[in-house]
Amino acid sequence: MDIRSARYFLIKNEFKPIQHQALCLLPLFNFIRSFFIFIVLLSPFHIYAQDGVYKWQKPHKPLTEEQITESSPFYPSRATTDGRQLTPDMFESPEVCKGCHSEIYQQWEKSAMAYSWEDPIYQALFLRASKATDGQVDNFCIACHSPIGMTSMDASAAMIETKTDLPGVNCEVCHNITGITGNDNAAYILSPNKDKHIKLGPHTDASSPYHKTEYSDLHTRSEFCSTCHNVTHPFNSTPIERTYDEWQESAYNEQGIQCQDCHMTPGPGQSNNPGKSAIMGKERKHIYSHEFTGGNSTLHLYFNNPESAELSRAMLRSAATIEFIGLPDSLIPGELVTIKVKVANVGAGHKLPTGFPEGREVWVDFNVKTDIQPSIYRSGAVVDGHTEKGTRNFKVTLGDVNGNVVDLNVWEVDRVLSDTRIQPNGYSIVDYTFQIPKGTSGTITLYAQLNYWPFPQKIVDELLGKDKLKVDIVNMTSVSAALPIANAEQTIAMKP
Numbered sequence: 001m002d003i004r005s006a007r008y009f010l011i012k013n014e015f016k017p018i019q020h021q022a023l024c025l026l027p028l029f030n031f032i033r034s035f036f037i038f039i040v041l042l043s044p045f046h047i048y049a050q051d052g053v054y055k056w057q058k059p060h061k062p063l064t065e066e067q068i069t070e071s072s073p074f075y076p077s078r079a080t081t082d083g084r085q086l087t088p089d090m091f092e093s094p095e096v097c098k099g100c101h102s103e104i105y106q107q108w109e110k111s112a113m114a115y116s117w118e119d120p121i122y123q124a125l126f127l128r129a130s131k132a133t134d135g136q137v138d139n140f141c142i143a144c145h146s147p148i149g150m151t152s153m154d155a156s157a158a159m160i161e162t163k164t165d166l167p168g169v170n171c172e173v174c175h176n177i178t179g180i181t182g183n184d185n186a187a188y189i190l191s192p193n194k195d196k197h198i199k200l201g202p203h204t205d206a207s208s209p210y211h212k213t214e215y216s217d218l219h220t221r222s223e224f225c226s227t228c229h230n231v232t233h234p235f236n237s238t239p240i241e242r243t244y245d246e247w248q249e250s251a252y253n254e255q256g257i258q259c260q261d262c263h264m265t266p267g268p269g270q271s272n273n274p275g276k277s278a279i280m281g282k283e284r285k286h287i288y289s290h291e292f293t294g295g296n297s298t299l300h301l302y303f304n305n306p307e308s309a310e311l312s313r314a315m316l317r318s319a320a321t322i323e324f325i326g327l328p329d330s331l332i333p334g335e336l337v338t339i340k341v342k343v344a345n346v347g348a349g350h351k352l353p354t355g356f357p358e359g360r361e362v363w364v365d366f367n368v369k370t371d372i373q374p375s376i377y378r379s380g381a382v383v384d385g386h387t388e389k390g391t392r393n394f395k396v397t398l399g400d401v402n403g404n405v406v407d408l409n410v411w412e413v414d415r416v417l418s419d420t421r422i423q424p425n426g427y428s429i430v431d432y433t434f435q436i437p438k439g440t441s442g443t444i445t446l447y448a449q450l451n452y453w454p455f456p457q458k459i460v461d462e463l464l465g466k467d468k469l470k471v472d473i474v475n476m477t478s479v480s481a482a483l484p485i486a487n488a489e490q491t492i493a494m495k496p
C-alpha cells in the first residue's frame with residue numbers, strides 16, 4: 001500500500017487506511033477542528049501550547065495527499081531537503097575529511113552515531129517494525145538512523161536483508177543541516193552544497209583551503225540535536241523518546257548548558273580542550289570533540305572499542321549519587337525495618353536514564369547480609385535476563401491501545417504507562433522493608449549498587465538470538481553501611 005495515497009491509523013496494532021465512509025466525514029471533521037483551533041488561539045493556553053510541552057504536537061501528519069507530498073517528502077518523518085532531489089554524490093565521504101580533521105574523524109568513527117545504521121540491535125528491531133507495518137515505518141526510522149540513505153539512496157528495510165551498507169549519522173549529515181522545521185522526528189533540512197563545499201560550523205572566522213565554511217548558530221545549540229533526540233509516534237503522537245524536551249525543561253537550559261557542552265568534550269567534567277581542529281586550522285581555546293559519549297557501553301564492546309566503552313562507563317558514573325537516608329542506630333532481631341535509599345541525578349542534563357525507552361534501565365541492587373549469611377534480603381537481582389520483580393528501577397514503561405505493556409514492538413505503542421526516571425537535578429527515594437531474622441547477632445551490612453544497562457539481556461536474546469551479545473551491566477555507584485544488632489538487654493530496654 002502506498003503511504004501517500006491515504007492516511008493511516010494505527011488500529012489494534014495494524015495500519016489501516018481510513019474507510020470511504022470516514023473520508024466523507026472529513027469536511028465535518030475539518031470544520032470541528034478549525035473551530036477548536038479558533039478557540040485555542042483565543043485562549044491564554046495558546047501561549048503555553050507554543051512554548052511548553054506541547055510544542056512537538058505541531059502537525060507532522062498532514063491531512064491531504066498534496067500536503068504530504070509538499071511538506072513531508074519523506075513522510076512519516078519530517079525530514080526535508082531544500083526541494084532538490086538529492087543524490088549520493090552530493091555528499092562527501094568521511095574519509096575525505098579525515099585527511100585534515102584526523103582527530104575528529106577518529107573520535108567520530110567510534111561513536112554510536114557512526115554506527116547508527118550498522119547497529120545490530122537497530123537492524124533487528126527495524127526489520128521487525130518494517131515487516132509488522134508493511135514498510136510504513138521505513139522512512140521514519142531511516143530518517144534518523146541514515147539521513148543520507150533516506151534522502152539520496154531511496155533506502156528501505158530490504159537493504160538490511162541485502163546487507164547494503166548505508167552511511168550512519170556522519171560528518172556530511174551534521175555539517176550540511178542548514179535549518180530545522182521542528183523539534184522531533186527528523187525535522188532537519190538537509191541541504192548539501194557540493195559545488196562550493198560549504199560546511200556549517202561554530203566559527204565566524206574559520207577558513208579552509210578545501211571547503212567554504214559558514215557560521216551556524218544552530219550548531220552551537222541543543223536545538224540542533226533536538227530533531228533526532230525527540231521521537232514521537234508518527235501516527236498517534238505518543239512521546240517515545242524525549243531527551244531534548246527533558247533538557248529544555250531543565251535548569252541546564254536556563255543556565256545555557258547545551259548538549260554539546262557535555263557530549264562534545266573529551267570526557268565528563270573536562271570542559272577545556274584547547275588545540276586545532278584541522279591541520280592548517282587556527283589554534284583555539286576549545287575544540288568540540290566528536291566522541292558523542294552516552295551510556296551505551298554494550299554497543300561499543302560489540303564493535304570492539306573497549307576505550308569507548310570505558311568512556312561510556314565514566315559518563316554513567318558521573319551521572320548519579322546514591323546514599324542511605326535516616327538509617328537507624330541499630331537493628332532489632334525479629335523486627336521489621338525500613339531502609340531508605342536516595343538516588344540523585346547530578347550529572348545528566350536530562351532524565352536518568354534518557355533515550356531509547358524499550359531498553360534503558362537504571363536500578364538499585366540492594367543486598368543485606370549478616371556476619372555469617374551472605375544474603376538475608378535482596379532486591380534488584382537479574383533473573384532470567386530481566387531485573388527481578390519488585391526491583392526499584394528508573395525506567396519508562398510503554399503501553400498499547402489496550403493498556404498492555406509493550407516492551408519491544410514500539411510501533412504498537414499508544415501511551416506511556418509509567419515513567420519513574422529521575423529528573424535532571426532531581427532525586428528519587430526508594431525503600432525496602434524486611435525482617436531481621438530472630439537470633440541474629442553482630443552486625444548487619446547493607447549494600448546498594450546503582451546499575452545501568454542499555455537493554456535487558458532478554459530483549460537482546462530475543463532480537464539477536466541467545467549468546468550473540470552479552471549486555472554490559474555498569475556499576476554507576478554504590479554505598480554500604482554496617483549497623484550493629486541491638487543486644488538482648490538493649491532490645492528489652494527499648495520496648496516499654
Ligand code: HEC
Binds near residue numbers: 209
Ligand atoms: C584540506 C584540509 C581539509 C579538508 C579535506 C576538510 N577540512 Fe574542514 N576545515 C579545514 C580547516 C583548515 C578548517 C578551519 C579550522 C579552524 O579555523 O579552526 C576547517 C573547518 C571545518 C569546519 C568548521 C567550520 C566553522 O565554520 O566553524 C567544519 C564543520 C569542517 N571543516 C568540516 C569538514 C568536513 C565535513 C570535511 C569532509 C567532507 C572537511 N571539513 C574536510 C580543513 C579541511
Ligand code: HEC
Binds near residue numbers: 296
Ligand atoms: C549536564 C551534562 C549533560 C547535558 C547538558 C546533556 N547530557 Fe546527555 N548525558 C549526560 C550524562 C552524564 C549521560 C549518561 C547518563 C545517562 O545515560 O543518562 C548522558 C546520556 C545521554 C544519552 C544516552 C542515554 C542512554 O541512557 O543511553 C543520550 C542519547 C544523550 N545523553 C543525549 C543528550 C542530548 C541530545 C542532550 C541535549 C538535549 C544532552 N544529552 C544533554 C550528560 C548530559
Ligand code: HEC
Binds near residue numbers: 094105174175224
Ligand atoms: C551529530 C552531528 C555531528 C557529526 C556526525 C559531526 N559533527 Fe562536527 N560538529 C558538530 C557540532 C554540533 C559542532 C559544533 C559544536 C559547538 O560549537 O557547540 C561541530 C564542530 C565541528 C568542527 C569545529 C570544531 C571546533 O570546536 O573548532 C569541525 C572541524 C567538525 N565539526 C568536523 C567534523 C568532521 C570532520 C566530522 C566527521 C568525521 C564531524 N564533524 C561529524 C556536529 C557533528
Ligand code: HEC
Binds near residue numbers: 144
Ligand atoms: C540526524 C540525526 C541525529 C542528530 C542530528 C543527532 N543525533 Fe545523536 N544519535 C542519533 C542516533 C540515530 C543515535 C543512536 C545510534 C544507535 O545506537 O544506533 C544517536 C546516538 C547518540 C548518542 C549515544 C547514546 C548512547 O546511548 O550511548 C549521543 C550521546 C548522542 N547521539 C548525542 C547527540 C548530540 C549531543 C547531538 C547534537 C550535537 C546529536 N546527538 C545529534 C541521531 C542523531
Ligand code: HEC
Binds near residue numbers: 127129137145231299
Ligand atoms: C527522531 C529520530 C529517530 C527515529 C525516527 C528513530 N530513532 Fe531509533 N534512535 C534514535 C536515537 C537518538 C537513539 C539513541 C537514544 C539513546 O541512546 O538512548 C535511538 C536508538 C535506537 C535503538 C537502540 C540502539 C542501541 O544500540 O542502543 C534502536 C533499536 C532503535 N533506535 C530503533 C529504531 C527503530 C526500529 C525506529 C523506527 C521504528 C527508530 N529507531 C526510529 C533516533 C531515532
